[in-house]
Amino acid sequence: MANNFQPLVDRILKDGKSLEGGILKVDGFINHQLDPILIEQMCEEFTRRFDPNSYDKIITIEASGIAPAVILGLLLKKPVVFAKKKKPSTMSNMLVTEVFSFTKNTSYHVCVSGEFLTKGDRVLFIDDFLANGKAAVGIIDLCAQAQAEIVGMGFLIEKGFQAGGKLLRERQIHVESLATIESLDNCTITIAK
Ligand code: G4P
Numbered sequence: 001m002a003n004n005f006q007p008l009v010d011r012i013l014k015d016g017k018s019l020e021g022g023i024l025k026v027d028g029f030i031n032h033q034l035d036p037i038l039i040e041q042m043c044e045e046f047t048r049r050f051d052p053n054s055y056d057k058i059i060t061i062e063a064s065g066i067a068p069a070v071i072l073g074l075l076l077k078k079p080v081v082f083a084k085k086k087k088p089s090t091m092s093n094m095l096v097t098e099v100f101s102f103t104k105n106t107s108y109h110v111c112v113s114g115e116f117l118t119k120g121d122r123v124l125f126i127d128d129f130l131a132n133g134k135a136a137v138g139i140i141d142l143c144a145q146a147q148a149e150i151v152g153m154g155f156l157i158e159k160g161f162q163a164g165g166k167l168l169r170e171r172q173i174h175v176e177s178l179a180t181i182e183s184l185d186n187c188t189i190t191i192a193k
Helices: 006-015 036-049 066-076 134-146 164-170
Strands: 017-019 023-025 057-061 080-083 094-101 106-113 122-130 149-159 175-183
Touching: 006 036, 006 149, 006 175, 036 066, 036 149, 036 175, 057 066, 057 134, 066 080, 066 122, 080 106, 080 134, 094 134, 106 134, 122 134, 122 164, 134 149, 134 164, 149 164, 164 175
Parallel strands: 057 080, 057 122, 122 149, 149 175
Antiparallel strands: 017 023, 094 106
């Protein structure tokens, strides 16, 4: 059963658009223009769903995960690390993994410095969308390389009709999604109950 956060659901139904190919466009408040008030409310909800004492650091992947991750970090006074999609030439002790994007039908590298993701770190992963879960699996791999512990994964929007949620929950990961979309068929947004 979905555990939806009503202010986000209301906003998706008001301003979200369902595009051809099962894509939910939310660029008026998450992916392009940002609504900091809604993002703060969503992060407060994350502080209720994940015990703030259970993690020391928040991790995300650029670009759209950064805004909620930083607001959560600000609320809890915890550091935020964002994994990068381009390998910086100056990064030392780099951990790298490969992620395949179904949405974009291409693979890309995700990397993080071993300076900022280290053995014993207890991390919460935050991202905007959970679709097929490939980005999340990339983060699991980076954390394994660093010997860091993933305490949970929080998503603003889960596409319940794609495989990511099942995949992560089967791995016993504590997953929380603030709005779960049941279907985008016929360009209509149906929220999971
Ligand atoms: P996955 O990580 O769950 O496997 O997702 P997938 O490869 O299918 O998605 C690749 C990118 O597309 C991700 O963003 C993901 O957040 C985004 N995405 C997936 N489905 C939707 C959707 O229905 N609506 C929107 N708006 N985005 C979707 P990204 O490439 O990392 O982009 P960004 O974080 O740089 O914005």
